[in-house]
Structure formats: structure tokens, C-alpha cells
Amino acid sequence: MSHHHVVIIGSGPAGLTAAIYAARANLHPLVVEGEPSSTSDQPGGQLMLTTDVENFPGFPEGIMGPDLMMKFREQSQRFGAEFLTEKVTAVDFSDRPFRISIRDRHITADAVIISTGAQSLMLGLEAESRLLGYGLSTCATCDGFFFRGQEIAVAGGGDSAVEEAVFLTKFAAKVTMIHRRDTLRASKIMQERAFNNPKIEIMWNTVIDDLVGESKLEGAVVHDVVTGKVSTLPVTGLFVAIGHRPNTDLFKGILDMEDNGYLITRPGSSYTNVPGVFACGDVQDHTYRQAITAAGSGCMAAIDCERWLEAGH
Numbered sequence: 001m002s003h004h005h006v007v008i009i010g011s012g013p014a015g016l017t018a019a020i021y022a023a024r025a026n027l028h029p030l031v032v033e034g035e036p037s038s039t040s041d042q043p044g045g046q047l048m049l050t051t052d053v054e055n056f057p058g059f060p061e062g063i064m065g066p067d068l069m070m071k072f073r074e075q076s077q078r079f080g081a082e083f084l085t086e087k088v089t090a091v092d093f094s095d096r097p098f099r100i101s102i103r104d105r106h107i108t109a110d111a112v113i114i115s116t117g118a119q120s121l122m123l124g125l126e127a128e129s130r131l132l133g134y135g136l137s138t139c140a141t142c143d144g145f146f147f148r149g150q151e152i153a154v155a156g157g158g159d160s161a162v163e164e165a166v167f168l169t170k171f172a173a174k175v176t177m178i179h180r181r182d183t184l185r186a187s188k189i190m191q192e193r194a195f196n197n198p199k200i201e202i203m204w205n206t207v208i209d210d211l212v213g214e215s216k217l218e219g220a221v222v223h224d225v226v227t228g229k230v231s232t233l234p235v236t237g238l239f240v241a242i243g244h245r246p247n248t249d250l251f252k253g254i255l256d257m258e259d260n261g262y263l264i265t266r267p268g269s270s271y272t273n274v275p276g277v278f279a280c281g282d283v284q285d286h287t288y289r290q291a292i293t294a295a296g297s298g299c300m301a302a303i304d305c306e307r308w309l310e311a312g313h
């Protein structure tokens with residue numbers, strides 16, 4: 001069993017920014033970064049699944065998502081952050097030092113920063129892993145710009161799907177919303193926005209069965225659940241917007257969370273309900289979900305953590 005001043009669980013933009021700040025504050029953080037084989041716990045977080053990132057400040061030419069995360073990681077290591085490429089299997093925050101288990105091994109910490117992120121729900125098609133970042137996306141804010149003048153689609157019928165579809169009409173020639181039922185789940189005001197947008201068409205009662213294209217998306221094979229008719233929608237972009245899931249299973253019954261599983265932090269801070277446990281990034285933010293906002297909240301968590309330890313806790 002090893003003891004650490006600060007343990008950071010998760011290594012996306014939030015966790016690695018927390019690591020940079022904590023390391024520079026001489027807190028010698030240990031980052032338990034996750035396991036490469038896993039989609040929910042993979043080191044580097046969701047940016048490892050993207051290609052070009054053009055909206056992260058400081059990279060005027062853009063940068064590949066995995067390259068950006070490697071730079072974050074190297075920057076934290078430069079100041080002494082240590083890494084454990086493992087997946088946390090249990091936590092015990094009932095008293096201090098906090099206990100973090102990795103299968104049958106345990107580490108202890110004076111303070112913990114949680115940055116386990118969230119994952120976009122996917123359709124569950126085999127082709128998704130091949131085409132993610134190559135026409136298939138889970139973030140319109142990030143990737144919409146790449147689809148100027150093109151015909152694209154959005155999967156889903158909730159507020160996120162409408163929001164993404166409306167946003168995408170700024171770039172695309174046409175956006176087809178593919179929804180599995182005959183009514184949208186989105187709020188009335190959002191529905192109106194979709195109905196009133198001349199660039200948005202809604203394909204009702206439609207399920208996506210497969211994606212076409214080897215190295216980039218060329219279309220979506222769909223079927224109408226009422227008529228049974230199968231067709232291929234020729235689109236060069238598909239945005240999956242069927243919801244997100246925060247990676248908080250580890251903390252159920254331990255930390256306060258909203259009904260949808262997102263950790264609750266005290267407004268304007270990274271404090272959770274357990275003193276000494278801080279949370280940052282997408283695990284506690286279902287509104288912005290950007291690398292830059294996650295990084296900003298990681299900085300907040302490291303500063304909150306440092307001040308909390310400095311106060312003699």
C-alpha cells in the first residue's frame with residue numbers, strides 16, 4: 001500500500017490539468033489514468049477518440065486529439081506527476097486517508113481529485129469504432145466546421161439532438177434528424193426550432209442499422225420501423241446525440257450525484273460533499289463538455305485541493 005498526498009482519478013483534459021497544477025504546487029500527484037483497452041476508462045479520455053481538434057486555444061493549425069493529450073501528459077510529468085496505468089475498482093472515502101483500490105491493491109491519499117469524465121452513448125453498431133472521427137462524431141461544437149456545404153445527419157430526438165442539428169445548419173447544406181419514434185423527446189421550444197429551420201428534415205420512426213464507408217463515412221443504412229422499408233441515406237457526416245453517461249459507478253452511494261449520475265459540486269468550486277474529495281471535468285458538467293472547460297475546471301480542482309490541504313486538513 002502506497003500513500004500519496006493527492007491522487008487524481010482519470011486522465012482527460014480535466015485530470016491532466018489538475019495534475020499539472022498539483023505537480024507545480026509540489027503536491028506530487030499520482031494520476032490513476034485508466035486502462036487502454038477500455039472505452040470508459042481509457043487514458044486521455046474522450047479526445048483519444050477524436051481526430052482534428054481546431055478549437056483548443058494555442059494551436060492555430062489544429063492538433064490531433066491524442067497528440068494534444070500526450071502534450072498535457074508530458075507537461076504534467078515535467079513537474080513530477082506520476083502515472084499508474086490502471087483502473088480504480090473501488091474507493092472508500094469514509095475517513096482519511098482515503099482508500100483507493102485497484103483490484104486487490106490499495107493506495108491511500110490525503111485528498112482525491114475525480115476526473116473520470118463521461119462517455120457519449122453510441123448506437124452500438126460495429127462500424128462506429130471504424131468511423132468515429134472520420135465522418136462520425138459525437139460533438140457538433142467540435143466537428144461541425146468540417147462539414148461545410150455537406151449533407152449530414154443527427155441521430156436522436158432529445159434536446160441535445162435538436163441543439164446539435166440547429167447548430168450544424170450553420171455549416172451544412174442539409175441536416176437530417178434520424179429519430180426512432182414519431183415524436184421528439186426535446187422540449188417544445190427546442191422542437192419549434194427544429195421544425196422552423198428550413199435546413200432540418202426529420203426522418204421519423206427510423207432506426208440506423210449500419211454505416212457505409214471504409215475509411216470515411218458515406219451513408220447510413222436505415223429502416224422505417226412502421227413500414228419496414230430499408231434505405232441508405234447518403235450523408236458524409238453523422239452526429240450521434242442520444243445522450244451521455246458520466247463515469248460515476250464507482251461513487252454511487254459515496255458522493256452526492258444528480259439523478260442522471262453527474263457528480264454534484266458546490267457552485268463555483270470543485271468541492272464535492274466529502275471534504276477533501278474534489279471533482280472536475282465532464283463527470284460533473286453536462287452543460288459545456290468541452291476540453292477547454294474541462295481543463296479549466298481541472299485547474300480549479302487543483303487550486304481548491306491545494307488550499308484545502310494548506311489549511312491544515
Ligand code: NAP
Nearest residue numbers: 123156157158159160161163180181184185241242243244
Ligand atoms: P435524452 O433527453 O435522454 O434524449 C436522448 C434521445 O436519443 C431520445 O430522443 C432517445 O429516443 C434517443 N435515443 C436514446 N438511445 C437511442 C438509441 N440507442 N438509438 C436511437 N435513439 C436513441 O438526452 P439528451 O438529448 O442528451 O439530453 C439530456 C438532458 O440534457 C435532458 O434533460 C435535456 O433536456 C438536457 N439538455 C438540454 C438542452 C437545452 O435545453 N438547451 C440541451 C441539451 C441537453 P426516445 O425519445 O425514443 O427515447
